[in-house]
Amino acid sequence: MERAVSESGQYAEDVEQRAAEWVARLDGSPLSDGEKGALRAWLGADPEHRAAFEEASATWRELGALRHDPGPLRTVLTPPRQASAARKAVRIGALVGLLVLAAGAARFQFGDPWLMLAADYRTAPGELRTISLPDGSTVELGPSSAIALAYGEDERRVRLLVGEAFFTVAPRAGDESRPFVAEAAGGTTTALGTKFVIEESGDAADVLAVEHQVEVASGAATRDGVVLSPGQEVRYRSDGRIGRIRTRDIATATAWRRGMLVFNGARLGHVVETLNRYRRGRIVILETELAQRRVSGVFPTSDLDDAIDTITTELGIGSRSIYPLITVLY
Incomplete structure (x- = not known):
């Protein structure tokens, strides 16, 4: 029955x-x-x-x-x-x-058609992929991410078109003298060492140095860029503004590589942007004020429905959804 x-x-x-x-x-x-x-x-x-x-x-x-x-x-x-x-x-x-x-x-159903044309490599929602580059460098692409290669005689350039990527750069040694430059949101990150992370978010990008140093500059900036050491992170915007350097725990920031998402007092708007890269369909926040609420939690990427339930309970808010199209938070 x-x-x-x-x-x-x-x-x-x-x-x-x-x-x-x-x-x-x-x-x-x-x-x-x-x-x-x-x-x-x-x-x-x-x-x-x-x-x-x-x-x-x-x-x-x-x-x-x-x-x-x-x-x-x-x-x-x-x-x-x-x-x-x-x-x-x-x-x-x-x-x-x-x-x-x-x-x-x-x-x-098929992904952003512009990215399909512009990207050399991309990932689907929830997919992680490691790309080996021509010079021996590697890029670990997070979910819903895409890159385009622009290697030339003078530099090794990779454009992060959307999403998040962990770069492990082959050093300038022997016959390899070209600098390695990662471009995102109108700015550049030049490797002075070997490992760093970039997370692109439309008109801005966050750069975290993981090993050795990187130099970060916004393309429209009127002042020199900033140099980051391991554990330091900075956000720049496409209009030329570069934020203050802040310290961040590397293991927490890169937990997505191990199938975990860690948020510590993050804005709900940022949390939703991140979750949307891991699932088909969209999570939508109904009110602007709600997007500013703060969220903390550790969520396995294999069970993000539970993450949504936890967030709504923690914030005391409601949700309505239809799988797999949309979830509205209000």
Whole structure:
């Protein structure tokens, strides 16, 4: 009996998700003849299909204003008191995710097309990969990361296009006299030693020296760069600003190489950015103020659903999600 109930619940969830997917698809380019036929066949296969489709369509229309004003969602996502309300909230959360992700469905399935063209090496969400470079150096790519090589006669240059990377640089010795330069977010890191880490975050990058020294400069900076020794980290921005040098525990900062994520008073916004590299779909923070809340914890990368549960409990916040598209934190 329990199995029958479980299968029935799973079927209902599958129907609701499929209905949401059709509604999102209808909001895009016109359906092909084949897609029109598939939609008609799906709607006619079961009365529950049409009921779920009509409810999804109505909710989609109600949530159309969310692109410009997320305010209504705050009311919708008020913690429900009844089981039926809970199911509706989950369904609405799914539709919100589809609203946000409809335009990026191809990116979710196949990856960023620009990166596919520009990158020489890249990783999928949750994937770690070690790349051997032509000069004997290696790059350990974190999840959802990509690099492009630009080796020339005068320098060995690697561009970190997105994500995080641990560099182990072959020294300048013997016939190898070219400097090793890693580029990210409009700035450069020149190896004066052998090991360092760069984490790119759009218009900024964090550089941590692991072994020997590195010189960090922002491309738009009007002053000289800074030299980091092991355990020192600095953030620079693409507009030329370089932050203060700070000390960081190397083992903690590189725990991702061992399948662990360690946060010590990190902003929730940063934590979410990191978690998003390890899983398909997206975690979205509803309110700007919430992104500034601080989070601490140690999470295995093999069980990030538990990390989300722990974070929401620690901060006393709510979440709604539909696997594998989106999780909304509010």
